Every structure is written in structure tokens, then in C-alpha cells.
Amino acid sequence: MADVKLRLAERAADLIGSIIDSSTSLLARQTHDIVRFAMGAPSDDLMPVELLDRYAAYTVPGKYGYGSTEGEPDLVEEVLKIQAEQNYSSSADRITITTGGMQGLDLACKLFIDPGDLVIVEGPTYTNGNATALSYGAALLEAPLDEDGLVVEALPDLVARAGRPPKVIYTIPNFQNPSGVTLSSHRREQLLELAARWGSVIIDDDPYGLLRFENSPIPALNEIDPGNAHIFSVRTFSKILAPGLRVGWVDADPSLRPLLINAKQAMDTCTSVPAQRTVADFLAGGNLQPHLDRVVGLYRERKQAMRVALERHFGDAVRATDPDGGFFLWVTFTDSEVDTDALFEVALAEGVAYIPGSAFSTNGHFRDALRLCFATSTPDRIDEGILRLKRAVDKAGGSR
Incomplete structure (x- = not known):
């Protein structure tokens, strides 16, 4: 040939x-x-393999058909309960169920990043997060980490040297991948202030937040500033339950919901309905805690x-x-x-x-x-x- x-x-x-x-x-x-x-x-x-297998075997009408792009209503309801237990009250029009956390990152980058846009990322940070931003043409600016997470105090100087504000700031606030460090409460407040000043969107990627085994929880960005339209939160059940489920969600300003639905329909129409049903029934059965x-x-x-x-x-x-x-x-x-x-x-x-x-x-x-x-x-x-x-x-x- x-x-x-x-x-x-x-x-x-x-x-x-x-x-x-x-x-x-x-x-x-x-x-x-x-x-x-x-x-x-x-x-x-x-x-929780045995429990997931049990709930996966449930017979539910429409289980193997197409589902709503925004997600199965029962699962959305369970997600809202999880967030409420974390002291963040959200609403159904903010939630979109995704095919894992990676799809949430892809949707965020698709909505907010144009070629050449400046995106601040932590150094080091999750490889796939960087790769997703780069696939949309982002110009990445690596910011340092220390034992208290992203060094937010360094961002103004970095931005001044770059000569323009960031369109997006990508952060993993809890038990960061790969460093394991957690963004301090004071720095979370500083980050929100800087994002407001610059008009930047914060992609808040938190796969591990429920897996705390030491010390007290630190308020989430959405808990510090409820309803802030500049916070785009990405979550997943991959680390909490099992990665092969490929079920996650995003919590974003309601004005973004139609765009998220449009973008997701061009990707996969809907997240696997059997997987969503399995997770929803597992959660409704009181098994998460x-x-x-x-x-x-x-x-x-x-x-x-x-x-x-x-x-x-x-x-x-x-x-x-x-x-x-x-x-x-x-x-x-x-x-x-x-x-x-x-x-x-x-x-x-x-x-x-x-x-x-x-x-x-x-x-x-x-x-x-x-x-x-x-x-x-x-x-x-x-x-x-x-x-x-x-x-x-x-x-x-x-x-x-």
C-alpha cells in the first residue's frame, strides 16, 4: 500500500x-x-465489589436505553445529598452527570479555553489535566506548590510577568495529585479573590475529598463562596467507589447547563445508564458512609x-x-x-x-x-x- x-x-x-x-x-x-x-x-x-454487583443486577425499566444527557434524576438527587452532607447545598440545575472526572475536565476546557488562552496549573499536577487543557490550545503557566498547596501568593507576580490574566486556574485542592498536599483555607479565600479580580474560572478538581483520614476538613471553594459562577467543580466516583464505573459529575452555574448538555451530546449522548443506576441504587441503599x-x-x-x-x-x-x-x-x-x-x-x-x-x-x-x-x-x-x-x-x- x-x-x-x-x-x-x-x-x-x-x-x-x-x-x-x-x-x-x-x-x-x-x-x-x-x-x-x-x-x-x-x-x-x-x-465495594459485592454490593456494586448486587445493585448492578437490579432490573429497572429503561436501564439499557438512552438516558437524559444531564443524568439520571435519582443519581442527581443522591449527588445533591452527598454535597449537602459536605456543607454545600446545591441544586439539580447545577449538576451534570459525566463519564468519569476526565469528561468533566474536558467539558470545562471545551467551554472556557480558546487557543492561546493563559491557564494556570499547579506544578506538579495531574498529567491528564494538563493534557486536556493543551488539547484545546491552552498556554499553560506552571505555579509552585508547597505543603499548603498552590502558592497563591506567587500568582500575581507570575501573571504580571505573563502580561495578561489567566482565563482559567486549574487546582486540585484536596490531597493533590501527585503531591498529596491540601490547599489551606486562607489560600482558598485568596484564590477566590484573585479569580474575581481577573475574571478567571477556577476548575476545582476534587476526586479525593471524601477520602480524608487525618485532621479536620477544610471548607470547599463552593462552601466559602456559594453560587460563585466562576467555580466549576469536577467530581467523580472513580476514587470513592471504583474507577471502572466511569461515573462522575460537575457542579456549575445553572447558566452553563444548556451548553454542558450540548457539549456532552456531541461526545457520548449520555453517561452509561446501567452504571448510573448501579451507583444511584448503591447510594440510596445507605452504603456510602x-x-x-x-x-x-x-x-x-x-x-x-x-x-x-x-x-x-x-x-x-x-x-x-x-x-x-x-x-x-x-x-x-x-x-x-x-x-x-x-x-x-x-x-x-x-x-x-x-x-x-x-x-x-x-x-x-x-x-x-x-x-x-x-x-x-x-x-x-x-x-x-x-x-x-x-x-x-x-x-x-x-x-x-
Whole structure:
């Protein structure tokens, strides 16, 4: 067959893959035992599999037909109950059910980002969030993080140097991916003030907020400023229940609902009705809080096990964050010779997988860091994985 040169759209050059999602296929091809710290997902034993299977088997009229694009009314009602329990009272005209949190991010970027628009992102931040903004032509401006989340105080200087205000500010306020840090209450208020000054939309991406296992909750942006039209909240059941359900939601100003419906109809018509029904019935059965009560203690145990293992096997050769919830530790090597991109293949051969730090930066930063997910492994397995990581570092002997 003769070579064919296809005329691609200009945006095709800005479509970048996800090293996180690609790791699923990569690990499936391995034939040796691997401790899997790469994917950010609960392990099978922490998903309410038996209950989800039971509710999935329910016979409901219309279950396998098309549903309303905005979502099944019963599920919307359950989502509103969840938010009310989190001290944020919303309304049905603000909720649109999505096919996972990723579709919520895509809808936000589709509605707000034109090619060339300035978008502030955290550095480091969720790889797929950056990729989605780039697919719509965003000019990304990476802002620093510290132990209190996005360094909001740094934003005015960054914006001044950029010469224009951001159209969008993308933040993961709770147990941030990949760092695990949480945006402080004071900085949340500052962020709302800056967004109002600049006319910026805040994409509030919070997959992990219900998975707090230490300290007291911090008020959500919508709780601090209810009804603020500049807050576009993205949520998902992927981390709370099971990622394969592909069910999430967005909470946005009611004026956006018709546009969200139009945009979603051009994507998938509606989120899977069987999956929505399963989640709605699970929630209506009063199962969410007992499930959370069970898993958050185990996540705490696994986080602590990972920090202990890092101390045991690495000592002061690494610094690790200490999150109050979520799935991740962000580990930075104090030896500048360690390059986690180059280390990856050595570590995989040793039987441990992680995500290199550079995957979470638009500029290839953080090559001395990596993300470890503690949610997927038992404490004994975590210790074994950290031991294998130490063997890989020793074998690589500094790979920068």
C-alpha cells in the first residue's frame, strides 16, 4: 500500500498521551511480579465489589436505553445529598452527570479555553489535566506548590510577568495529585479573590475529598463562596467507589447547563445508564458512609506503612509528603544524581512501578521526584515495593 499523508487538524499536534494511563497496558505486558505504585486507584479489596454487583443486577425499566444527557434524576438527587452532607447545598440545575472526572475536565476546557488562552496549573499536577487543557490550545503557566498547596501568593507576580490574566486556574485542592498536599483555607479565600479580580474560572478538581483520614476538613471553594459562577467543580466516583464505573459529575452555574448538555451530546449522548443506576441504587441503599468508614482507615494505615518503609530503606536520601487523605506520596530524592525517568526501567526490572515526576510538569521538571500510590497495596506489599525501589536506585548508581 502506498504511503498516505493524512491532513490532520492543527490541534492534533497538541494531543499528548498519559504516562499514567499508559502504565496500565505496560504493566499488563510484564510477566514478572511487580509491586504497582503507578496507577491512582483503589485496590480490588477496597472497592465495594459485592454490593456494586448486587445493585448492578437490579432490573429497572429503561436501564439499557438512552438516558437524559444531564443524568439520571435519582443519581442527581443522591449527588445533591452527598454535597449537602459536605456543607454545600446545591441544586439539580447545577449538576451534570459525566463519564468519569476526565469528561468533566474536558467539558470545562471545551467551554472556557480558546487557543492561546493563559491557564494556570499547579506544578506538579495531574498529567491528564494538563493534557486536556493543551488539547484545546491552552498556554499553560506552571505555579509552585508547597505543603499548603498552590502558592497563591506567587500568582500575581507570575501573571504580571505573563502580561495578561489567566482565563482559567486549574487546582486540585484536596490531597493533590501527585503531591498529596491540601490547599489551606486562607489560600482558598485568596484564590477566590484573585479569580474575581481577573475574571478567571477556577476548575476545582476534587476526586479525593471524601477520602480524608487525618485532621479536620477544610471548607470547599463552593462552601466559602456559594453560587460563585466562576467555580466549576469536577467530581467523580472513580476514587470513592471504583474507577471502572466511569461515573462522575460537575457542579456549575445553572447558566452553563444548556451548553454542558450540548457539549456532552456531541461526545457520548449520555453517561452509561446501567452504571448510573448501579451507583444511584448503591447510594440510596445507605452504603456510602459505611464504605468510607471502612476504607479511610485502611488508606491511613497504608500511607503510614509507606512512610515507614521509605524511612527504613532510604533514610534521609528522600523527602516524602505526609498527606491527610487521598492516594499519593510525592517523593523527592535529596541526591540530585537520581533521575527518575532513567530509573524507571531499572525499577520495573526489579519489580516495582511508579510514575516519574516529570510526567506531572509541562516543562519536564521534577526529574528528581516520583509519585507513589499507597492505595493499591497492603502494608507488607508496600514494604517489599520500597525495598525493590531501593535496590533499583542502588543498581542505577545515580542516572542523571
